Amino acid sequence: MKEKQIQKFLMGILRVALLIFGVSAAAFFLLAISPIDPLQSNVGQGALGAMSQEQVEKLKAYWGADTPMIQRFFTWAWDFVRGDMGVSLLYRRKVSEILWEKAAGSLGMMALAWLLSGGMGFFLGSLAGAKQGKWQDRLITGYSLLMASTPAFFLALLLLMVFSVWLKILPVGFSVPVGVEASQVSFADRAVHAILPAAALSLTGISNIALHTREKMIEVMESDYVLFARARGEDTRRIIRRHCLRNIALPAMTLQFASVSEIFGGSVLVEQVFSYPGLGQAAVNAGLGSDVPLLLGITVVTAVLVFGGNALANLLYGMIDPRIKRGDGI
């Protein structure tokens, strides 16, 4: 029994490793087949034209533009595994340094949005499911459908218009106040700047989690054991607490971890609106500025976060669910 579990665990790890390798390979080749000339976009059309043929050849050799793609990939991958992610062409600094800096800037905001959207989504979803067909349900599903149809960046624009331009109570953008030395920035300043981006992210993020939780809740409410509990005379409050919440906790957890990818995707857009200097904005700048090493670094790190989240969900699943803990299987 034990052996089987360990084997399953190892297979899981192997699978995640393979997936991360696959993502890096896919990202690398996508960027390598691009018709955008790395020389031209990094040196600039004018500067490239002014260089002699010899200089251009030298530069090409320096950047290894002529070595075959596969060889380049393995060189890059090997360096990456050893911790050398290359040098960003845009910032002229180590990719790993920039990733740290950008992540430190926006991970807090993203985590806040992630927890808020998960918590609110779970609460609203189970409320709607428990009151299926009543006005609460209609309000919540209506809200979720509306939010699912609203582009995250448009919501961000609306929030910006109302709270920053019109009411002038929250900052227009950036993660710290303008014109203040880095050492002088207080935690409160950072928090105030994170409110609007986090709100835009979680307001849209709620809808997906709420709708799925609602469906699960309805399924549970129609189950035999809830019917039996009702027949025994338990009231709805107690049924929800004792039977429903426990049964929808597991799928909700999977949803919560699966939403890591969505939160990150949304943050790319929202950070662009608020000029918030985080990973998302770095990804956009890297893409627009043809900064291949940085874009690759961001992609691989995000993939690790997403797969790591999923793997963690599976692991927690096994620890929380008594059926899996006993090894019955479902």
Next chain:
Amino acid sequence: MKINRRTKTIGWLLLSAVFLITVTLWGCFWREEALITDFSRKNLPPCREYLFGTDFMGRDMFVRTIAGLSLSIRLGILTAAASAVFAGILGICGAVLGKAADSFVTFLIDLVMGIPHILLLILISYACGKGFFGVVVGITLTHWTSLARLLRGEVLQLKNSQYIQIASRLGMGKLQIAAKHMVCHLLPQFFTGLILLFPHAILHEASITFLGFGLSPEDAAMGVILSESMKYLATGKWWLALFPGGLLTITVLLFHVLGDSVCKLLDPGSAHE
């Protein structure tokens, strides 16, 4: 007379279909007009003549919005259809062609889902040299996963049914069975999945264009309109973002309604409601 839910659903379906078709055709008509600049009427707030106001180059925002929506809808239909066909082929192949093919397809699904859509769109758009082509390829290659997973599950279930097993014992090949017995079962699922892909395709097209990877700045596309509006928000030109974005939201919402209605009408279990 009491209106039952089926009639109501058909009503919603017709309403959203009429709205979407009108906007699409209307926008095709206004393609040239959306580009007209007139500096004598720049930065006008909404009024009776210019419903959505005008921008810094004196372009009529209402015309631009309709043209942009039309472009978005047409692009959405193209990419959603391509994506759905891709999903259909991969989903069925994965389930029918044996274990190796199946694990390959599930691996591919997990791989694509592991990169956030927007990031993958940036990568693919970069690979295609940005622009229109990049958007089409990008959205096609990112949106097939959930439908493929759904169809694969459906086929796996079908494979255990008796008539499929009998057909196989009678000597029909795997692909023959797939074409003759499975496709007709999957078509309703396929079509509702296809319609439910539209809103996502449109949203992502607008998003990637908003970031600057998609359609070129000259085009009257929703993403372009909204990213331009961003520069003028701080100076109080609220109408540049509010109306186009609002109409985009309504369009996407109506596609959701359309998909849900079709789903309800096709489902035999709800026929009596």
